[in-house]
Amino acid sequence: MDEIAFVKSNVQNQQLIKKIRKYNDSLAFKSLFQKYLPVVCNSITRYHFRFLEIEDLVQEARLVCYQDVLAYKLKSQVSFGKFFQRSLRNHYCSLLRKENASKxxxxxxxxxxxxxxxxxxxxxxxxxxxxxxxxxxxxxxxxxxxxxxxxxxxxxxxxxxxxxxxxxxxxxxxxxxxxxxxxxxxxxxxxxxxxxxxxxx
Structure with missing residues (x-):
């Protein structure tokens, strides 16, 4: 992604985040989450979950995304995409840790x-x-x-x-x-x- 496209994407993300925060706009959230669905799919594939269904993992990702929308600092130097990717990785790792702790x-x-x-x-x-x-x-x-x-x-x-x-x-x-x-x-x-x-x- 070139610099212009990156800036444009970041601006779009911030607009969606503001709508979600102010109006609890479900369409805005759907649009934002859909944008990062490939990140979610890659993470699910990578961590090799055995006892959690894909639908459950996608739902977990939605919850993480929504929490990140509320927690993300709009003036941050880190893009929302990077912020969400890191949060999702940590969350999936936590789920995997719990799964692996099972007999x-x-x-x-x-x-x-x-x-x-x-x-x-x-x-x-x-x-x-x-x-x-x-x-x-x-x-x-x-x-x-x-x-x-x-x-x-x-x-x-x-x-x-x-x-x-x-x-x-x-x-x-x-x-x-x-x-x-x-x-x-x-x-x-x-x-x-x-x-x-x-x-x-």
């Missing part, structure tokens, strides 16, 4: 760790690789299940990207708009929390 997800984690173990030889043993952290060896699916309860939403998202999507700390940092050192420290904290959980068993 129904044990099979999913067993499969995830089996895949990590099978592909472990493809990862170099370094600080930037998952194999540096012996989670795939130390953690049984039930132990991981319990350990997740002690991770913050941000820590869970980082570990999900690291373990399930096999992203590097550098790529995770870019996606979450954090410094690489912050991501590495978060991974280290997660490793410590999970290790402590295992030692208590």
């Amino acid at each position: 129904r997800q044990q099979e999913k984690y067993a499969e995830s760790f089996e895949e990590v173990l099978e592909n472990r030889r493809d990862y170099s043993v370094s600080l930037t690789s998952f194999s540096y952290y012996p989670l795939s060896i130390l953690i049984a699916q039930e132990q991981l299940q319990e350990a997740i309860e002690y991770l913050s939403e941000m820590e869970f998202e980082i570990m999900y990207l690291l373990m399930v999507e096999h992203q590097t700390p550098e790529r995770i940092a870019a996606e979450l708009e954090k410094e690489t050192i912050q991501i590495k420290r978060a991974i280290s904290r997660c490793h410590k929390k999970i290790s402590e959980t295992i030692q208590k068993k």
Whole structure:
């Protein structure tokens, strides 16, 4: 999107937001949400929900969008689209965290760790690789299940990207708009929390 189109889109968003806030305009909200439906669909596909229906996830996205309409600062340097995308990512990650905390997800984690173990030889043993952290060896699916309860939403998202999507700390940092050192420290904290959980068993 070029600069002119970006500015035009942002102006349109602000006009819709004002209508929604002032008149609770359902048509304005429908128009705004429809504009970011591709973002919603991409997020649903990315996070691999197993027990939530697509219709439910779209409804969750509508709620997030409406909350963002009320919370968004019109003079912000961040576009509404970026603001909504970040909020939706955090919300879906929170839902996924709750879903994965259920015992129904044990099979999913067993499969995830089996895949990590099978592909472990493809990862170099370094600080930037998952194999540096012996989670795939130390953690049984039930132990991981319990350990997740002690991770913050941000820590869970980082570990999900690291373990399930096999992203590097550098790529995770870019996606979450954090410094690489912050991501590495978060991974280290997660490793410590999970290790402590295992030692208590």
